[in-house]
Amino acid sequence: MTAGPQDEDGFHARLRAYEGKPAATAGRGKDPVNLPMIRHWCEAMGDAHPAYRGPDAVAPPAMLQAWTMGGLSGHADRSEAYGELLGLLDGAGYTSVVATDCEQEYLRPLRPGDAITFDTVVESVSPRKTTRLGTGHFVTTRTDVRVAGELAGTHRFRILKYAPAARGTAPGPPKAAPRRPRPVVNRDNAGFWAGVAEHRLLIQRCTACGTLRFPWLPGCAACGSPEWDTVEAGGGGTVHSYVVMHHPPFPAFDPPYAVGLIELAEGVRMISNVVGVPYDEVRIGMPVRLEFQRVDEELELPVFRASGGER
Numbered sequence: 001m002t003a004g005p006q007d008e009d010g011f012h013a014r015l016r017a018y019e020g021k022p023a024a025t026a027g028r029g030k031d032p033v034n035l036p037m038i039r040h041w042c043e044a045m046g047d048a049h050p051a052y053r054g055p056d057a058v059a060p061p062a063m064l065q066a067w068t069m070g071g072l073s074g075h076a077d078r079s080e081a082y083g084e085l086l087g088l089l090d091g092a093g094y095t096s097v098v099a100t101d102c103e104q105e106y107l108r109p110l111r112p113g114d115a116i117t118f119d120t121v122v123e124s125v126s127p128r129k130t131t132r133l134g135t136g137h138f139v140t141t142r143t144d145v146r147v148a149g150e151l152a153g154t155h156r157f158r159i160l161k162y163a164p165a166a167r168g169t170a171p172g173p174p175k176a177a178p179r180r181p182r183p184v185v186n187r188d189n190a191g192f193w194a195g196v197a198e199h200r201l202l203i204q205r206c207t208a209c210g211t212l213r214f215p216w217l218p219g220c221a222a223c224g225s226p227e228w229d230t231v232e233a234g235g236g237g238t239v240h241s242y243v244v245m246h247h248p249p250f251p252a253f254d255p256p257y258a259v260g261l262i263e264l265a266e267g268v269r270m271i272s273n274v275v276g277v278p279y280d281e282v283r284i285g286m287p288v289r290l291e292f293q294r295v296d297e298e299l300e301l302p303v304f305r306a307s308g309g310e311r
Contacts, residue, residue: 008128011092015085015125015137022121023082023141029067029116033059038112041066044241046269049221058109064145064153065102067116085122085139089161094136096162098248103156114147123156133248136162178251180295189216191230199292201233201302203268214268235290236265237304244279252295258282262304276305 031037038059042052051058059067089095110116126138143155185193192215195202204213208225219226240263246256260274260282274282275293288304295301 012125012127012137014088018081018085018122019124020121021081021085022079022119024078024118024120024143027068027118027120029118030069030071031067033067033110033112033114033116035112037066038063058111061106061109061153062104063110064104064106065143065155065157067110068118068143068145068155082120082122082141085125086161089137089139093163094161096134096136096164098133098160098162100138100158100160102158105154106152107154108147108150108152110147110152114152116145116147116152117149118143118145120144129160131160131162132165133160134162134165136160180252180299180301182299188218192216195230195232196292196300196302201235201264201290202230203233203264203266204228205231212266212268214264214270231266233264233266233290237262237288237290239263239274239282239284239286239288239304240269241284242274242282244282256280260288260304262288270302272301273303274306275303282306 035057038052038057041060041063042048045060047060049060052060120141120143122139123142124138124140126140128135128137138158138160140156140158143157144151145153145155183193192202204216205211205228206213206220206223206225207227207229209220209223211220211222212231213221220228240261242258242260244256244258245253249255256279258274258279259271261269261271262274263269273293274286274288275291287307289307290302291305292300293303
Protein backbone atom coordinates (compact mmCIF):
# COMPACT_ATOMS: atom_id res chain seq x y z
CA MET A 1 0.00 0.00 0.00
CA THR A 2 1.56 3.29 -1.10
CA ALA A 3 1.50 6.33 1.15
CA GLY A 4 -1.57 8.53 0.67
CA PRO A 5 -1.45 12.31 0.10
CA GLN A 6 -2.11 13.05 3.75
CA ASP A 7 0.95 11.17 5.01
CA GLU A 8 3.29 11.65 2.04
CA ASP A 9 5.12 14.56 3.70
CA GLY A 10 5.83 12.45 6.76
CA PHE A 11 6.93 9.50 4.66
CA HIS A 12 9.24 11.68 2.59
CA ALA A 13 10.75 13.07 5.79
CA ARG A 14 11.55 9.49 6.85
CA LEU A 15 13.18 8.85 3.50
CA ARG A 16 15.20 12.06 3.63
CA ALA A 17 16.63 11.03 6.99
CA TYR A 18 18.83 8.64 4.99
CA GLU A 19 20.37 11.43 2.91
CA GLY A 20 24.06 11.68 3.72
CA LYS A 21 24.22 8.15 5.11
CA PRO A 22 26.63 5.66 3.54
CA ALA A 23 25.39 3.20 0.94
CA ALA A 24 28.76 1.43 0.70
CA THR A 25 31.96 2.03 2.66
CA ALA A 26 35.57 1.09 2.06
CA GLY A 27 34.65 -0.67 -1.17
CA ARG A 28 37.43 -2.20 -3.25
CA GLY A 29 37.45 -2.94 -6.94
CA LYS A 30 37.53 -6.68 -7.55
CA ASP A 31 40.34 -6.22 -10.07
CA PRO A 32 42.93 -3.51 -10.65
CA VAL A 33 42.53 -1.39 -13.76
CA ASN A 34 43.74 -3.71 -16.52
CA LEU A 35 44.36 -3.81 -20.26
CA PRO A 36 42.12 -6.82 -21.10
CA MET A 37 39.06 -5.12 -19.62
CA ILE A 38 39.97 -1.88 -21.41
CA ARG A 39 40.30 -3.81 -24.67
CA HIS A 40 36.91 -5.51 -24.24
CA TRP A 41 35.27 -2.16 -23.48
CA CYS A 42 36.82 -0.48 -26.53
CA GLU A 43 35.82 -3.36 -28.80
CA ALA A 44 32.24 -3.26 -27.52
CA MET A 45 32.03 0.52 -27.89
CA GLY A 46 33.91 0.70 -31.18
CA ASP A 47 36.41 3.14 -29.65
CA ALA A 48 39.80 2.88 -31.35
CA HIS A 49 41.45 5.91 -29.71
CA PRO A 50 45.21 5.25 -29.41
CA ALA A 51 45.30 6.57 -25.83
CA TYR A 52 43.69 3.30 -24.70
CA ARG A 53 46.41 1.05 -26.16
CA GLY A 54 50.09 0.43 -25.65
CA PRO A 55 52.50 0.75 -22.72
CA ASP A 56 51.26 4.20 -21.70
CA ALA A 57 47.55 3.35 -21.99
CA VAL A 58 44.89 4.98 -19.86
CA ALA A 59 41.40 3.67 -19.27
CA PRO A 60 38.49 5.34 -21.10
CA PRO A 61 37.00 7.81 -18.60
CA ALA A 62 33.47 6.45 -19.16
CA MET A 63 34.66 3.11 -17.70
CA LEU A 64 34.72 4.72 -14.23
CA GLN A 65 31.82 2.65 -12.89
CA ALA A 66 33.14 -0.58 -14.42
CA TRP A 67 36.00 -0.75 -11.91
CA THR A 68 33.60 -0.60 -8.94
CA MET A 69 31.05 -3.16 -10.12
CA GLY A 70 30.64 -6.37 -8.13
CA GLY A 71 29.67 -8.72 -10.95
CA LEU A 72 27.23 -11.57 -10.43
CA SER A 73 28.51 -12.27 -6.92
CA GLY A 74 28.05 -8.63 -5.88
CA HIS A 75 29.86 -6.70 -3.17
CA ALA A 76 29.77 -7.35 0.56
CA ASP A 77 30.21 -3.68 1.43
CA ARG A 78 26.62 -2.38 1.07
CA SER A 79 25.60 -0.55 4.24
CA GLU A 80 22.70 -1.40 6.52
CA ALA A 81 21.35 2.13 6.03
CA TYR A 82 20.96 1.65 2.27
CA GLY A 83 19.20 -1.69 2.81
CA GLU A 84 16.86 -0.02 5.31
CA LEU A 85 16.04 2.75 2.82
CA LEU A 86 15.17 0.28 0.06
CA GLY A 87 13.19 -1.82 2.55
CA LEU A 88 11.20 1.25 3.61
CA LEU A 89 10.30 1.93 -0.01
CA ASP A 90 9.41 -1.74 -0.59
CA GLY A 91 7.18 -1.71 2.47
CA ALA A 92 5.31 1.32 1.14
CA GLY A 93 4.53 -0.51 -2.11
CA TYR A 94 7.36 0.89 -4.23
CA THR A 95 8.67 -2.56 -5.07
CA SER A 96 9.80 -2.07 -8.68
CA VAL A 97 13.06 -0.44 -9.66
CA VAL A 98 14.49 1.02 -12.84
CA ALA A 99 17.78 2.84 -13.39
CA THR A 100 17.14 6.28 -14.87
CA ASP A 101 20.45 8.07 -15.44
CA CYS A 102 23.98 8.65 -14.25
CA GLU A 103 26.41 11.57 -14.13
CA GLN A 104 30.18 11.22 -14.01
CA GLU A 105 33.04 13.61 -13.26
CA TYR A 106 36.61 12.69 -14.13
CA LEU A 107 39.46 14.17 -12.10
CA ARG A 108 42.47 12.07 -13.12
CA PRO A 109 43.08 9.27 -15.64
CA LEU A 110 43.05 5.67 -14.46
CA ARG A 111 45.95 3.51 -15.60
CA PRO A 112 46.55 -0.26 -15.70
CA GLY A 113 47.63 -1.43 -12.27
CA ASP A 114 45.66 1.20 -10.32
CA ALA A 115 43.85 -0.36 -7.36
CA ILE A 116 40.40 1.18 -6.94
CA THR A 117 38.70 2.03 -3.66
CA PHE A 118 35.34 3.72 -3.35
CA ASP A 119 32.73 5.02 -0.94
CA THR A 120 29.06 5.55 -1.80
CA VAL A 121 26.62 7.86 -0.04
CA VAL A 122 22.86 8.38 -0.38
CA GLU A 123 22.87 11.86 -1.85
CA SER A 124 19.15 12.55 -2.23
CA VAL A 125 15.66 11.02 -2.16
CA SER A 126 13.04 12.90 -4.15
CA PRO A 127 9.46 13.67 -3.14
CA ARG A 128 6.91 11.31 -4.64
CA LYS A 129 6.83 11.57 -8.44
CA THR A 130 4.38 10.16 -10.97
CA THR A 131 5.83 8.82 -14.21
CA ARG A 132 4.53 6.70 -17.09
CA LEU A 133 5.92 3.66 -15.29
CA GLY A 134 4.17 4.46 -12.06
CA THR A 135 4.48 6.52 -8.86
CA GLY A 136 7.58 6.43 -6.69
CA HIS A 137 10.72 8.14 -5.45
CA PHE A 138 14.04 8.81 -7.18
CA VAL A 139 17.05 7.74 -5.12
CA THR A 140 20.43 9.22 -6.05
CA THR A 141 23.71 7.80 -4.78
CA ARG A 142 27.16 9.34 -5.22
CA THR A 143 30.24 7.14 -5.48
CA ASP A 144 33.70 8.66 -4.98
CA VAL A 145 36.36 6.59 -6.72
CA ARG A 146 39.93 6.82 -5.41
CA VAL A 147 43.40 5.54 -6.22
CA ALA A 148 45.89 5.52 -3.33
CA GLY A 149 43.58 7.90 -1.48
CA GLU A 150 43.42 10.41 -4.36
CA LEU A 151 39.99 11.21 -5.76
CA ALA A 152 39.93 10.00 -9.38
CA GLY A 153 36.28 10.53 -10.25
CA THR A 154 32.70 10.78 -9.05
CA HIS A 155 29.76 8.70 -10.25
CA ARG A 156 26.16 9.68 -9.49
CA PHE A 157 23.59 6.97 -10.13
CA ARG A 158 19.85 7.50 -9.99
CA ILE A 159 17.11 4.88 -9.71
CA LEU A 160 13.34 5.10 -9.48
CA LYS A 161 11.70 2.91 -6.84
CA TYR A 162 8.07 2.82 -7.91
CA ALA A 163 4.69 1.13 -7.76
CA PRO A 164 3.77 0.11 -11.34
CA ALA A 165 0.89 2.02 -12.89
CA ALA A 166 -2.36 0.10 -13.26
CA ARG A 167 -2.83 -1.45 -16.68
CA GLY A 168 -5.97 -0.93 -18.73
CA THR A 169 -8.40 1.98 -18.93
CA ALA A 170 -12.06 2.38 -19.63
CA PRO A 171 -12.89 2.41 -23.35
CA GLY A 172 -13.18 5.82 -24.92
CA PRO A 173 -12.98 7.47 -28.31
CA PRO A 174 -10.14 6.16 -30.46
CA LYS A 175 -6.94 8.17 -30.24
CA ALA A 176 -4.68 9.07 -33.10
CA ALA A 177 -1.78 6.66 -33.44
CA PRO A 178 1.30 8.12 -31.73
CA ARG A 179 4.16 9.11 -33.99
CA ARG A 180 7.79 8.16 -33.59
CA PRO A 181 10.02 10.77 -31.99
CA ARG A 182 11.56 13.11 -34.55
CA PRO A 183 15.34 12.86 -35.00
CA VAL A 184 17.32 15.89 -33.88
CA VAL A 185 18.82 17.37 -37.06
CA ASN A 186 21.63 19.87 -36.59
CA ARG A 187 24.54 21.26 -38.55
CA ASP A 188 26.72 18.28 -37.62
CA ASN A 189 24.37 15.56 -38.94
CA ALA A 190 22.18 17.34 -41.52
CA GLY A 191 24.11 15.66 -44.34
CA PHE A 192 23.28 12.22 -42.99
CA TRP A 193 19.55 12.92 -42.95
CA ALA A 194 19.73 14.48 -46.42
CA GLY A 195 21.21 11.19 -47.57
CA VAL A 196 18.44 9.19 -45.88
CA ALA A 197 15.88 11.28 -47.78
CA GLU A 198 17.57 10.06 -50.98
CA HIS A 199 17.74 6.45 -49.74
CA ARG A 200 21.50 6.69 -49.29
CA LEU A 201 23.33 5.79 -46.06
CA LEU A 202 26.28 8.17 -45.89
CA ILE A 203 29.35 7.64 -43.69
CA GLN A 204 31.78 10.42 -42.85
CA ARG A 205 35.39 9.98 -43.97
CA CYS A 206 38.26 12.08 -42.63
CA THR A 207 40.08 13.60 -45.63
CA ALA A 208 43.29 13.91 -43.59
CA CYS A 209 43.75 10.30 -42.43
CA GLY A 210 40.97 8.42 -44.22
CA THR A 211 39.27 7.14 -41.04
CA LEU A 212 35.56 6.40 -41.41
CA ARG A 213 33.31 7.50 -38.59
CA PHE A 214 29.72 6.98 -37.50
CA PRO A 215 27.70 8.59 -36.00
CA TRP A 216 28.52 11.88 -37.66
CA LEU A 217 30.84 14.16 -35.69
CA PRO A 218 32.36 17.61 -36.31
CA GLY A 219 35.93 16.26 -36.17
CA CYS A 220 37.99 13.10 -36.52
CA ALA A 221 38.58 11.14 -33.29
CA ALA A 222 41.72 9.58 -34.78
CA CYS A 223 43.65 12.67 -35.91
CA GLY A 224 41.51 15.65 -34.88
CA SER A 225 41.05 17.03 -38.39
CA PRO A 226 37.77 18.91 -39.00
CA GLU A 227 37.86 18.19 -42.76
CA TRP A 228 35.75 15.36 -44.16
CA ASP A 229 33.80 13.99 -47.06
CA THR A 230 31.39 11.04 -47.30
CA VAL A 231 31.22 7.54 -48.71
CA GLU A 232 27.98 5.70 -49.37
CA ALA A 233 27.47 2.44 -47.49
CA GLY A 234 26.96 -0.57 -49.72
CA GLY A 235 24.13 -1.80 -47.47
CA GLY A 236 25.57 -5.06 -46.17
CA GLY A 237 26.27 -5.73 -42.51
CA THR A 238 26.02 -8.11 -39.57
CA VAL A 239 24.46 -7.94 -36.12
CA HIS A 240 27.38 -7.10 -33.79
CA SER A 241 25.16 -7.02 -30.68
CA TYR A 242 21.48 -6.50 -29.85
CA VAL A 243 18.90 -6.06 -27.13
CA VAL A 244 15.22 -7.01 -27.06
CA MET A 245 13.05 -4.22 -25.68
CA HIS A 246 10.21 -5.47 -23.48
CA HIS A 247 9.73 -2.64 -20.97
CA PRO A 248 9.08 0.19 -20.54
CA PRO A 249 6.71 0.73 -23.48
CA PHE A 250 7.08 3.90 -25.55
CA PRO A 251 4.44 5.52 -27.73
CA ALA A 252 4.62 4.37 -31.38
CA PHE A 253 6.62 1.26 -30.46
CA ASP A 254 5.13 -2.18 -29.99
CA PRO A 255 7.30 -4.34 -27.71
CA PRO A 256 8.91 -6.75 -27.78
CA TYR A 257 11.22 -5.75 -30.63
CA ALA A 258 14.92 -6.11 -31.42
CA VAL A 259 17.32 -3.18 -31.50
CA GLY A 260 20.63 -4.08 -33.11
CA LEU A 261 24.14 -2.68 -33.12
CA ILE A 262 24.90 -3.27 -36.78
CA GLU A 263 28.45 -3.53 -38.06
CA LEU A 264 28.43 -2.31 -41.65
CA ALA A 265 30.66 -3.91 -44.26
CA GLU A 266 32.67 -0.66 -44.22
CA GLY A 267 33.64 -1.30 -40.56
CA VAL A 268 31.59 1.31 -38.69
CA ARG A 269 28.62 0.47 -36.46
CA MET A 270 25.18 2.01 -36.09
CA ILE A 271 22.08 1.33 -34.01
CA SER A 272 18.87 0.46 -35.81
CA ASN A 273 15.93 -1.92 -35.82
CA VAL A 274 16.36 -5.47 -37.08
CA VAL A 275 13.33 -6.46 -39.15
CA GLY A 276 12.21 -9.43 -41.21
CA VAL A 277 12.50 -12.06 -38.46
CA PRO A 278 10.82 -12.47 -35.05
CA TYR A 279 12.65 -10.62 -32.28
CA ASP A 280 13.65 -13.89 -30.59
CA GLU A 281 15.42 -15.14 -33.72
CA VAL A 282 17.89 -12.26 -33.94
CA ARG A 283 21.43 -13.53 -33.37
CA ILE A 284 24.91 -12.03 -33.12
CA GLY A 285 26.66 -12.47 -36.45
CA MET A 286 23.37 -12.59 -38.40
CA PRO A 287 23.80 -11.03 -41.88
CA VAL A 288 21.49 -8.10 -42.55
CA ARG A 289 20.79 -5.76 -45.44
CA LEU A 290 19.96 -2.05 -45.37
CA GLU A 291 16.54 -0.85 -46.39
CA PHE A 292 14.53 2.29 -45.73
CA GLN A 293 11.26 2.04 -43.84
CA ARG A 294 8.57 4.72 -43.88
CA VAL A 295 7.11 4.98 -40.38
CA ASP A 296 4.68 7.85 -41.03
CA GLU A 297 3.85 10.44 -43.66
CA GLU A 298 6.91 12.54 -42.76
CA LEU A 299 9.55 10.15 -41.46
CA GLU A 300 11.62 7.47 -43.17
CA LEU A 301 14.39 5.61 -41.35
CA PRO A 302 17.21 3.22 -42.23
CA VAL A 303 16.58 -0.27 -40.83
CA PHE A 304 18.24 -3.63 -41.39
CA ARG A 305 16.44 -6.69 -42.68
CA ALA A 306 17.75 -10.11 -41.79
CA SER A 307 18.98 -11.80 -44.94
CA GLY A 308 16.32 -14.21 -46.11
CA GLY A 309 13.58 -12.45 -44.08
CA GLU A 310 10.26 -12.06 -45.87
CA ARG A 311 9.34 -8.67 -47.27
